[in-house]
Amino acid sequence: MRHTQPSERIPERADVLIVGAGPTGLTLAVDLARRGVDALLVEGAGELFPGSRGKGLQPRTLEVFEDLGVLPAVLAAGGGYPRMLNWQDGERKGEWDLIRSNEPHPTVPHPNIWMLPQWRTQQLLADRLAELGGRIRFGTALTGLEQHPDRVDARLTGPDGTGRTVSARYLVAADGGRSTVRRAAGVPMAGERVDPKPALVADVEVAGLDRGNWHVWQHAPGGALLLCPLPGTTAFQLFAQFGEEVEPDTSPEAVRGVIAARTHLPAEAIGEVHWASAFRPRAALAERFREGRVFLAGDAAHVHSPAGGQGLNTSVQDAYNLGWKLGQVLRHGAAEELLDSYEAERLPVAADVLEISTRLHRAGGVRDGRLRRGPWTEQLGLGYEDGPLTVEARTDLPEDALRAGERAPDAPLDGAGTRLFELFRGPHVTVLAVGRELPAVPAGVRAHRVDGGVAAEAYGRGLFVVRPDGYLGLATDDPADLPGYLARLGIR
Structure with missing residues (x-):
C-alpha cells in the first residue's frame, strides 16, 4: 500500500x-x-x-x-499450528501439542486455529x-x-x-x-x-532449524526462548523472556545475540531480523x-x-x-x-x-x-445471550437447545453442498423458519425454510432472526414477533 x-x-x-x-x-x-x-x-x-x-x-x-x-x-x-518441540542441551526432549486438533463438523466448518x-x-x-x-x-x-x-x-x-x-x-x-x-x-x-518480566518478539531468518515444529528452550540461560516457523514465509517468530530488571534490546545484533546465547544454534545460522519489539505483558x-x-x-x-x-x-x-x-x-x-x-x-x-x-x-x-x-x-461459544438485542421468546426448551444470543451454526441445506453460511453471507439479515411455515418478510431480508437434516437438528423448531454478524437475535414460535424485532434493526 x-x-x-x-x-x-x-x-x-x-x-x-x-x-x-x-x-x-x-x-x-x-x-x-x-x-x-x-x-x-x-x-x-x-x-x-x-x-x-x-x-x-x-x-x-x-x-x-x-x-x-x-x-x-x-x-x-x-497453515496449521506445528507441534511444540522441547530442547535442552542441544538435544530434543519431546514433542507436545499446544493446540488440540478438532475434526470439521457440518455446524463448525473451520474448527481449528490457523496461523x-x-x-x-x-x-x-x-x-x-x-x-x-x-x-x-x-x-x-x-x-x-x-x-x-x-x-x-x-x-x-x-x-x-x-x-x-x-x-x-x-x-x-x-x-x-x-x-x-x-x-x-x-x-x-x-x-x-500480567507479568513483571519483559519479553522480546521478533521475526528472524534462521538456517538449519526444521520448520515442522515450534521450538522451545524452556530452561535457556536468561529466560525461556521460542522460535515458531511462520507459514508462507522463510522466517521464524522469536519470543524471548527476560528478567524483571532487564530492558530488552531490539537491535538486530542484540536479537541475533539472544538466540545464539540461549540455543544450540551457531551464530552464522541466524540471519536477517525483519522486525522486533519489546513489551511487558499487561x-x-x-x-x-x-x-x-x-x-x-x-x-x-x-x-x-x-x-x-x-x-x-x-x-x-x-x-x-x-x-x-x-x-x-x-x-x-x-x-x-x-x-x-x-x-x-x-x-x-x-x-x-x-x-x-x-x-x-x-x-x-x-x-x-x-x-x-x-x-x-x-471463541465459538462467545455470544450475547444477555444482550439488549437478544429475544428468546420460546418456552420449555431442552437444556441443550440453541438459544437466542448464541452463534448461528453452519449446516448443509441440500445435497449440492449449499450451506447456511452461504445463505448468511453478506450485509443482510436472515430469517430461518425451521420446521414451520416461512412468513412474509420485508424487502432486503433473506428468508429460508428448513425441514429436517443437520440444520433442523442444530437449530430446533422455531423462527430465527440471524443478525448480519451471525448471531441469533430473535428466536420465537410466533410470526407476529418478527415485525417489531426487525423494526429495531431498521427493517420495516
Whole structure:
C-alpha cells in the first residue's frame, strides 16, 4: 500500500472516520465498504504494521473472514499450528501439542486455529478493501477532536504536515493500546501488569532449524526462548523472556545475540531480523466503549497478554459487531439506540476474554506443555445471550437447545453442498423458519425454510432472526414477533 500524496486531499466529510489501519480498523473498513457506508480510514504510520505479532486466527475469526470474502486468501497464505518441540542441551526432549486438533463438523466448518503472520492478515484485508473501492490514508494522524450533537470534528495531520479538519457522523478508535483517540475522548483505561518480566518478539531468518515444529528452550540461560516457523514465509517468530530488571534490546545484533546465547544454534545460522519489539505483558480495559459519537474498538478498548491468542481475534469481533450496526443506522434508518448495544455486548465479552488470557499467561502460556488451549479460546461459544438485542421468546426448551444470543451454526441445506453460511453471507439479515411455515418478510431480508437434516437438528423448531454478524437475535414460535424485532434493526 502506498503513502498518501499531498495532491490526494483528505475529504472534509465522512459518515465514519476510522483511526488506525490494524486488524480492527481494516475489518471495520471492509465491512462498511460492502454496506455502502462512506468511511475514511487513516493510519499515522507510513505503511501497514510489519510484524507477525498476532499470528493465530481463531475459528470464529475464520468464520468472520469467510463472510467478508477473505477466507480463501487467508487459508492459502497460512497453515496449521506445528507441534511444540522441547530442547535442552542441544538435544530434543519431546514433542507436545499446544493446540488440540478438532475434526470439521457440518455446524463448525473451520474448527481449528490457523496461523498467519499479522502483517499478512492486514495485507489481505487491505487488498479486500481495495477490491471494494476503499483505501487507506497513510501518514495521517489524528491530533485532536471535538464532539457536537450531530458530528465529530477531527483534526488530522497529513504526511506533508498539513492539518485538516474532517467532520464525521461517527469516529472509531482503532489506534491501539496507547490510543490517541481514547485519550482525546476522555475515556479512562484501567489495567494491571500480567507479568513483571519483559519479553522480546521478533521475526528472524534462521538456517538449519526444521520448520515442522515450534521450538522451545524452556530452561535457556536468561529466560525461556521460542522460535515458531511462520507459514508462507522463510522466517521464524522469536519470543524471548527476560528478567524483571532487564530492558530488552531490539537491535538486530542484540536479537541475533539472544538466540545464539540461549540455543544450540551457531551464530552464522541466524540471519536477517525483519522486525522486533519489546513489551511487558499487561491487561487493561477501557471504562466504556462509547463516548458520544466516538467508539473504541480493538486494543484501544482492551489490551491482552499474548497468551491464548485472543487479542487480534477479539478486536476483529469488535469491528464485526459494530460494522453492521453503523450500517443499519447510516444506510437504513435504524434508531440511534441500536449503537448503544455495541458497548453492552462487547464490553462484557472483552472482560471475560481478558480474564482468560491473563489466566493462561500466569499458568504458563505456550511455554508449559501441561497447559493447552481449548474451546474457551476458540471463541465459538462467545455470544450475547444477555444482550439488549437478544429475544428468546420460546418456552420449555431442552437444556441443550440453541438459544437466542448464541452463534448461528453452519449446516448443509441440500445435497449440492449449499450451506447456511452461504445463505448468511453478506450485509443482510436472515430469517430461518425451521420446521414451520416461512412468513412474509420485508424487502432486503433473506428468508429460508428448513425441514429436517443437520440444520433442523442444530437449530430446533422455531423462527430465527440471524443478525448480519451471525448471531441469533430473535428466536420465537410466533410470526407476529418478527415485525417489531426487525423494526429495531431498521427493517420495516
